Amino acid sequence: MVNTPAVAAYFAGDPSRTYQLVQWLEVLHVLDEVHPVCIVLRDPTPAPVVAARTHLPVHVAETLPALTELYAGLDPQVVLYCNNSPQNFDSLLDGRRLHVHVNHGESDKQSMASNNAKAYDRVFVAGEAAVQRYVTGLLEFDARRLVRVGRPQLDLSRTPLVEPSPRRTVLYAPTWEGDADYNDYTSVDTLGASIVEAVLALPDVRLVYKPHPKVTTSRTPVVSAGHQDVLRLLEEAAQADPGAGHVAVLEGDILAVMPACDAIITDVSSVGLDWLYLHTDRPVFLTDRHGDLDALREQIPISRCADVVDHTGIGGLTDLLRLRLERDEHQLARMAMRHHYFDELHVGESTTRFLAAVSELVALRAQLLAGPEGAAHAG
Secondary structure, X not given: OOOOOOEEEEEOOOHHHHHHXXXXXXXXXXXXXXXXXEXXXXXXXXXXXXXXXXXXXXXXXXXXXXXXXXXXXXXXXXXXXOOOOOOHHHHHOOOOXXXXXXXXXXXXXXXXXXXXXXXXXXXXXXXXXXXXXXXHXXXXXXXXXXXXXXXXXXXXXXXXOOOOOOOEEEEEEOOXXXXXXXXXXXXXXXXHHHHHHHHHOOOOEEEEEOOOOOOXXXXXXXXXXXXXXXXXXXXXXXXXXXXXXXXXXXOOOHHHOHHHOOEXXXXXXXXXXXXXXXXXXXXXXXXXXXXXXXHHHHHOHHHHHOEEEOOOOHHHHHHHHHHHHHOOOOHHHHHHHHHHHHOOOOOOHHHHHHHHHHHHHHHHHHHHHOOHHHHHHHO
16 A cells, blocks of 8 residues: 655656756655655656655656556645646646645746646745736736745755855856747846856956756757856866866755855846845846846846846946945845745745645645535635
8 A cells, every 4th residue: 555645746847857846855855744745757767866865755657547546546635836847737637636836936937927827726926026927917817826935945954065255256147048939038148158257357256157957958059059158268267267266066056056155147037036035135136138128127026126237238247246246235125125025034934834835735625525514614
């Protein structure tokens, strides 16, 4: 007899997207102490990678009949989804579970609020900014599905991947190019080399390059070439000044890189918002590959408390970096913006909210299955 999990974390992404699930594993370990958790994969390829990172049971169901049989045996009460893979709909066919979309980060990317959300019983979001993203971006969306839980990953302590330095350390952390033009926010192919040159022109500086995992494996020629240009410039700088400590961190958790850094240059993605939450007192520079500042300010709230880097202003980036590292004029605005994205949450409280929200759904599912009397009690 298979041990019965209360919660199944479902992942139907291809191997290049395994990072989406991996970033949830430590949170799922905490949840497992309250409600037993298992992992359900649709592709066997990521199974060894996932199994090496968790003690949770990992199951693989490649076909719909196999998934149906697995759910019948496991009988999970709640199913969590960290992306919007088309194969999620195989799992959503099962009407005897409560289905929850938890996503894999808080971001202003257009893909973050899509009609896919209507398929889930609940959508866990970080805070007010995410609520507004869904309410204003979708037609006929029931906002009662939204549950504000913060970002539990930001509660976890991490072993630093980069040592502190007496030099001023600037983190360049670009995102990938997305699946479509509308969701392409990367600066690697358009501004990457210029950003690196501008940072390296600062005296007494250390540059840390931490790209999105999919940048390092990109099959888009201009992105791959841009990434190689950045690596080349970084290597040349490291050889010219070995004591500077310039480094490319191509693996590992970016949250473990941030503590050693004094400022961040990033694209529209979850990275800038994670920095906003954890390091509100440190400057943010946000890239705009499209060169439309008005649209950026309107659609991307964090841009209102950051310095924007685009083609027209890249020539002044060195001086602007120097100025912000000496006199940070946006700190108060960032404090207010942190509240907009993450409510008034402090470190530790997102996990509490997340556990409570899952527990409520576990109890609700039991009440709903109990019939009209249980459902009435649940209401």
